[in-house]
Amino acid sequence: MNFALVLLLLLLVTGGIWLLDRLMLAKRRGPQDKEPWWVEYPKSFFPVILLVFVLRSFLVEPFKIPSGSMIPTLLVGDFILVNKYTYGIRLPVVNWKLIEVDSPRRGEVMVFRYPENPSLDYIKRVVGLPGDRIVYRNKRLEINGQPVKMVKNGEYSYVESGLNLVRALLFTEYxxxxxxxxxxxxxxxxxQLAGVRQFPFRDNCTYNEDAMSCTVPPGHYFVMGDNRDSSSDSRYWGFVPDSHVVGKAFLIWWNFGDFKRIGTVIR
Known part of the structure; x- marks a missing residue:
């Protein structure tokens, strides 16, 4: 369900009734006449819907993390806040950029519309900017010929869907x-070479069993999950167009299973 579209339709309906009453209907009612219910309720809800629409469309939008692709940064069940204006002011629903503010930067956690199905929102970390040459070889990143620094910090275990215990190595990546x-x-x-699909600018990438290399086209971004071996990302379905960018994730505001995560800044 496209919640932004539903919210816009509710805003138009309630706002239209509020305006119609202000310009015409109120003048026809007598001093003792009560507002009909179909006028009273929309007028009452209109300011609330307007406030939610403005906040959600231009300032901050909440999201829930549905998968483990960003573990350990984000856990399944985290409720996060996304800054909607950091990467530019966009027209709601159609996502057309109206005002340029800033662009995504390497290392930032970004929410975007999934290129293969724009009705879905995805969250990943920005790895490559337009023009970057991204190499992923032996589970290590290189950007424009420079290896990305990684420091091992021990081990990390988590339970994935199906109650399978996964033991992984924990690194700090710079x-x-x-x-x-x-x-x-x-x-x-x-x-997972079998998971590589055809996608726009597929010719910008080369693959073999232990490495991939991609040049990010203009106006696009290369993104990856922090849980590198359990993430469907740009390695498999391609680049994120700037028109699909939603905003920058910056805060965990709730988690029913772990209250200690509330208030955690997303880095």
């Missing part, structure tokens, strides 16, 4: 001034 945790599963293959 990407664009944003040190963050990533997981590497040494028992997983370097790349």
């Amino acid at each position: 990407l664009g001034g944003h040190p963050h945790a990533v997981l590497i599963n040494p028992s997983a293959p370097d790349l």
Whole structure:
């Protein structure tokens, strides 16, 4: 369900009734006449819907993390807040950029519309900017010929769907001034070649069993999950167009299973 579209329709209906009453209907009612219910309720809801629409469309939007692709940074069940204006002011629903503010930077956690199905919102970390040459070889990143620094921090275990216990190596990766945790599963293959699809600018990429290399086209971004071996990302379905960018994730505001995560800043 496109919640932004539903909210816009509710705003138009309630706002239209409010305006109609203000310009015409109220003048026809006598001093003792009560407002009909179909006028009273929309007028009452209109200011609330307007406030929610403005906040959600231009300032901050809440999201829930549905998968483990960003573990350990984000856990399944985290409720996060996304800054909607950091990457530019966009027209709601159609997502057309009206005002340029800033662009995504390497290392930032970004919410975007999934290129293969724009009705779905995805969250990943920005790895490559337009023009970057991204190489992922032996589970290590290189950007424009420079290896990205990684420091091992021990091990990390978590339970994935199906109650399977996964043991992975925990690293701190230094990407664009944003040190963050990533997981590497040494028992997983370097790349799942069977999962690589056809996508726009597919010719910009080359693949083999232990490495991939992609040049990010203009107006696009290369994104990856922090849980590197359990993430469907740009390695498999391609680049994120700027027109699909939603905003920058910045805060965990709720988690029913772990109250300690409330208020955690997303890095």
